[in-house]
Amino acid sequence: MSAVTNASNDLPGNPLRQLHLDQLRQRTSAKWRAHPDDVLPLWVAEMDVPLAEPITKAVTDAIAAGDTGYPAGTAYAESYAEFAAARWGWDDLTPARVRTVPDVMLGVVAMLDLLTAPGDAVIVNSPVYTPFYDFCAFNGRKVIEAPLGPDHRIDFAALAEAFELALGRGRRAAYLLCSPHNPTGTVHTRAELARVARVAASYGIRVVADEAHAPLCDAGTAFTPYLTVPGGEDGLAVTSAAKAWNLPGLRAALAVAGPDAAVELARMPEGIAGSTSHIGAIAQTAAFREGGPWLDALLAGLAENRRLLADAIESQLPQAVYRPRPATYLAWIDCRALGLGDDPAAHFLAQGRVALNSGHLFGTGGAGHVRLNYATSPEILAEAVDRMAASLS
Incomplete structure (x- = not known):
């Protein structure tokens, strides 16, 4: 070697x-x-x-000032809204529809708690990010797989079959969508996501989108936030700057609601936002605002x-x-x-x-x-x- x-x-x-x-x-x-x-x-x-460099400066300035207390304010949410508008043309996202959460997967769990109960089903597109299985099982949810097709894209026949299986148990269900998809790297198109919204609505199933890798799409590839597609108004999403700017040790994430899901997001316990790292939020705000x-x-x-x-x-x-x-x-x-x-x-x-x-x-x-x-x-x-x-x- x-x-x-x-x-x-x-x-x-x-x-x-x-x-x-x-x-x-x-x-x-x-x-x-x-x-x-x-x-x-x-x-x-x-x-x-x-x-x-902007992240290093923001964190070191905060440490030098002793700014290591509990998180407050909407700067993190505002920075993400600015980034989403500039990169993806998402210009109607307001901080009122955004809440801070400690990290992406804890945000996912919090959102699934809003939409489902222990014993309910969560549909995923396998093969998929392994914590989807671990966190859902730990939270008392049953995972039902809708495997991707051979081309690593959403197989809508398999998705419908999984929806039917989930609801056939006589309980509620949610669809945990990985977008972009980990581990395959597939970027779901706007048309695919709009179809997801239509199919989910036809079954009465709510969508939670993990968009942690969203900033990591090539410049020539269009990323579409799920909440911006027709029918996505009642969806929920979770994202952060951790993957794109290498900040997993500075934990902070954002839970985002579509216009028709704001009522659910408002029910998220305040203690969840308070558990977010203040330094993490400072770092990720700098990433979205100055890390382009x-x-x-x-x-x-x-x-x-x-x-x-x-x-x-x-x-x-x-x-x-x-x-x-x-x-x-x-x-x-x-x-x-x-x-x-x-x-x-x-x-x-x-x-x-x-x-x-x-x-x-x-x-x-x-x-x-x-x-x-x-x-x-x-x-x-x-x-x-x-x-x-x-x-x-």
Whole structure:
């Protein structure tokens, strides 16, 4: 196996090329502490980037001022509304329809509490972000899968079947939509989301959209907030700046209501908002308000890495199937033809010293797949594929 070289500086401004491997290994977060130093970690959703300067300044200024108390005000909500208007043309979102929550998944749980009761069903599109299963089960909800189609897009026949199964139990149900979709990177179109709204309304099922990866869509790819489509007025959504600006350790998120769902959002307990990190909200406000240029540089770097990864897999792992998608920094790779069983990630960790996410944990359709986080330097990414290929020889 070749050694990983230091990140180059031939693309000034690309956040993915600004940190060396030895610098990254000094980090104490989960990504860099879960495995020994001989493992390349391309698993959990942390990016190998420095913080955007406006975020660093906002946080250090707050710390210097001792501004570490309880959260207050609407600055975070206002910053998101400004970002959504500028990026997606969503110009009628008001802070009155936004509440702060500690993080995305706790916001999801709070919203499901508003729409359903223990024992009710939550429909998901598998394979999907693994906490969807864990948090729903912990909250007493029953998960019903509506698997994506072979093209990784919503299969509306499967969705209708799941809706019927959910309501056939004589209880309420909610549809937890991942948009953009994790782990496949699929960006649902406006037409698809409008169809979701129509089908959900026909069954009397409410939609909760996890839009945590929304800012991570290529410039040429249109992201559509679910609450902006016809029929989405009674929907709920959760989002944050954590994924796009690498802020999972500065926890804060936003729960957003469509115009016809404001009454439900108003019933959310005040204590949930009070549990949000004040420093997290300051950091994420700075991200939405001043982090646009940094984000654009990141998106260009991710597009470059996506191409690099696709080429490397085609040349070195030709039996694996990777279909690049223009959102997130997560690659969903079909390894079934490699003969590594249901959990190829276990093989790549043991034999290649590359840590990936095991696909079978993402539900139906995930066995034999891996999820790879390509938000790292091109050098680390190339070395990881080299190791994966060498592990098969």
